[in-house]
Amino acid sequence: MSRPARRDLAMILIGLVAGAGAFYALSDRPMRLTSASPAAESGHGEQGHEDKGHPEKGHAEKGHGEEGGHGAGGVELDDTKLAAAGIGLETAGPEKLRQKLRLNGLVQTNQEAVVQVTPRFPGIVREIRKRIGDTVQKGEVLAVIESNQSLTSYDLKAPMAGTVVDRQVALGEYASEQKPAFVVADLSTLWVDLSVYRHDFARVRVGDKVAVDPEDGGPPILGAVAYVSPIGAADTQTALARMVIPNDGFRLRPGLFTVGTIALSEKPVDLAVRLGALQSVEGRTVVFVRNGDAFEPRDVELGERDGEWAEVSFGLIPGDVYAAKNSFVVKAELAKGSASHEH
Template sequence: MITRILRYAILLAVLAGLAGGGLLLLGRSDGRTPPKAGHAEEEGHGGGDKVEIGAAKLAATGIEIADAAPGVLRDSLLLNGIIQPNQETLVQITPRFPGVVRDIRKRIGDTVSKGDLLATVESNQSLTTYELKAPINGTIIDRQASLGEYASEQKAAFIVADLSTVWVDFSVYRRDFSRVKVGDTVIVDPEDGGSPIETKIAYVSPIGTSDTQSALARAIVPNKDIRLRPGLFVTGRLLLSAKPVDVAVKASALQTLENRTVVFVRNGEVFEAREVEIGDRDAEQVEVLFGLMPGERYAAKNSFVIKAEIAKGAASHEH
């Protein structure tokens, strides 16, 4: 009986020594202290390189989800420009005879059709009235005639412009003269939340401007719904070359996690850090050579929020 008790005591001592020396591992294989019983992981935090983010939090943080897909990487040149009325579809309406304006029918900003009455003028010579009519469909962008005022044939009373197309005049600096040619594709962004507008360079000036040391390159741009308003500045991206790739993601999707380049792939409400090998890139997209398949959904915008959530989850496990 004494011998049995002695053996049991020795066994307990040996087990206690092993546990104290760190050789007895219980719970997590990564050496971290396992969660205490009865304490589940907080909502929004996952283990390892994963994190759960529900729909409400997804919307609140502005995380944008996109599909990995084939894409086209473009070498491009960013140009600054100003929107102008298309001078080929702009008409100045000038009185035929000097006289007094007796009636005004249209104001600046009004849309007119060809033949619409704009004003009537009483001729100083005959004392009879004649009509000023719109010669084209368009928008009145200027009016220099007022009721009761003298109207001269030397000054336009109205200017009507067809704004269904506009000119965008870009400034090209001398270092880029050789890169910009008539027929090149340029992407114009109206910066109104809608899709960019693709068009062509229609004219490159052979003459430079002394004060800016630049030359003009002009694009004739379709202006459906009057998205481009004359007088405003705009940017255009001139496309110089294009390379198709099998899988591309937005550049804003890439993050660095433990010295790895990762994309956060979504599966249900769980985002997982997926290590990727990247290839070429342009200003907006990056080629993915390995690690991501077409059709997989990923965090394309505000992906740094997911990185922060994973970091918070890792920190909470260490305490």
């Protein structure tokens, strides 16, 4: 074979080899794509088969956050759990915001209902019929005294009904008309002397309504300012505002410190919630509103507030039932649910 012929044959062979390589490369690429696709589809199918073969696994994973009573963005607490946690419920609605002034005070006996019982004649105390703390009726015998003048005994009687709050004589002791033997007080009403600082002088007037909390778990005792002293006290730099309060059930006792709250003004608002209902969640102010057994955090916008209520301008509607007391428990449950979901 001549040299040109051999050269041509070599060129043909090279071309055939190159074409075969290109064909193999082109045919190999779709094969890899095709072979990869079934693998992915096979993996997807196996996952689907696994879920289908074990439906309880998928259900458990879905309900993991709900196992502790936590729904999407809410907390489930039934009445039993509410009672155990001390969570108090209230209904959102109109209220009155009150500007209040809190004043420290001292409980005292009503000096207009106190009497000092003094012997008519000096003598020796032969009997003691009543002691401190005893209640007496008008005309009841407190003690029997033997007069030094006549050497006869006479009864020392209570001039009014009340409670014996002091006794200055003892059995066999000499009793003089110069010193009270007993003090009887009617404790059905009491004085509360409130200390008013100078910047509040103009805000406190006779007739102002005052609420005193005896701190016994009951409602406050209501009274009114009966007297405002025109003279200040040098040691405390305050003036005295005295109120007269009923003492039903003897919930207050003379000698105790207390706090009186004067309502200075009132402003009605269309919608308000207790201050104890307000919680902060992720920097937002929320109120936990109950829906069935679930509580959901409701973002609220607030207006004015006093020491007990906060006006709600947006976020709630009248009639919404919300966690007003111990709402921090609901917040803690919500945080536990969030941590459970993240885990």
